[in-house]
Amino acid sequence: MTIAQTISKYSKLLKSSSPLLDTELLLAFTLNKPKEYLYTYPEKKLTTSQLLKFKKLYRRRLKGEPIAYILGHKEFFGLDFKVNKDILIPRPETEQLVEETLRFTKSNKILSVVEVGVGSGAVIISLAKKLPRAEFIATDISTKALSVAKYNAKKHKVKIHFLLGNLLKPLTEITDFQFLISNFILVANLPYLETKQLNNPQLNYEPKTALIGGPDGLKYYREFFHQIQKYKLQPQAIFLEIGYNQGAKITKLAKLALPRYKITAKKDLCGFDRIIIITK
Ligand SMILES: C[S@@+](CC[C@H](N)C(=O)[O-])C[C@H]1O[C@@H](n2cnc3c(N)ncnc32)[C@H](O)[C@@H]1O
Incomplete structure (x- = not known):
């Protein structure tokens, strides 16, 4: 599955207030890349282990865990903070x-x-x-x-x-x-x-x-x-x-x-x- 296909498929299933953004953030985190990377290389295929890692994070979000806890950080007043x-x-x-x-x-x-x-x-x-x-x-x-x-x-x-x-x-x-x-x-x-x-x-x-x-x-x-x-x-x-x-x-x-x-x-x-x- 490509980056673009993953975003399209999984963002539709997420019942959060920002499903697209959440999916993008989880995928970028999985790939250890900035969010912009997803739109620079939309045709790039995910490896099996990348897809498994993404699905694991995605399931946590699906259950309602805040995105900041999954990613381990949150922006506040223009600064990035570790959160847990x-x-x-x-x-x-x-x-x-x-x-x-x-x-x-x-x-x-x-x-x-x-x-x-x-x-x-x-x-x-x-x-x-x-x-x-x-x-x-x-x-x-x-x-x-x-x-x-x-x-x-x-x-x-x-x-x-x-x-x-x-x-x-x-x-x-x-x-x-x-x-x-x-x-x-x-x-x-x-x-x-x-x-x-x-x-x-x-x-x-x-x-x-x-x-x-x-x-x-x-x-x-x-x-x-x-x-x-x-x-x-x-x-x-x-x-x-x-x-x-x-x-x-x-x-x-x-x-x-x-x-x-x-x-x-x-x-x-x-x-x-x-x-x-x-x-x-
Ligand atoms: C609403 S959070 C605010 C955290 C942070 N200041 C912020 O604005 O994001 C309240 C904080 O108060 C702390 N707290 C609760 N009871 C307290 C007490 N009796 N004395 C000192 N801190 C307390 C909690 O552990 C928590 O970190």
Whole structure:
């Protein structure tokens, strides 16, 4: 079977939202070539072992496994990140979190950036690439997630101090914690789905600890604001990605924890509150 015939046959059977692209990506991955190769050599015949390898990957996609896990990487903010089942696949909508944070840094001098719940590292590494003078600290509750983030930081040649632990708590254990208390910005995309939203089969493959924020989705943001008060943190600003229906509730939590701060909700392309910005 030729490359063109394989694409034509298998893309028709795939019930994903992008069957043609998925088939192309799987075939290019099988052949260890860039996607353009498929259209440069459409008449090239696949060997038996190439076809077997392709079918094996294709069956995983057919069952619903996200393409990023099959390929082992995902693009985010123009950078390529290693991904695996230990971390949430970085979402395109999370790029807005990076954009809003960068917008703030244009008119404010930033010394340190702390990301809570770093996952693959996509957010903080994208920030680190654009802010070479700042210092970066990232926390996560998952050792496995931290090891993926460390790999990605090394791959993109950025220095990030990784800490294992519950939300902001690991910060209190670092030696220059007193210095950090007000000289930093906080960024987080904590698990915010409601338990009942897990019914979506597309999410079956991703770690639940990266997705679910308890019955109302707010468990982690509640604890996050509680810790801000408990540790008397006064960040220059906070940037949070939230669920589509959580704008008012998170604003309320933020007002209680940081009464002197200004709180703004930014909408996503669908018109839902997506990013909460909290500034002094
Ligand atoms: C929604 S994912 C976000 C990952 C990444 N920042 C991104 O935007 O693609 C949430 C991350 O928070 C981590 N997490 C969950 N509970 C945590 C906790 N109590 N303390 C620190 N990190 C936590 C998960 O392991 C996961 O990596």
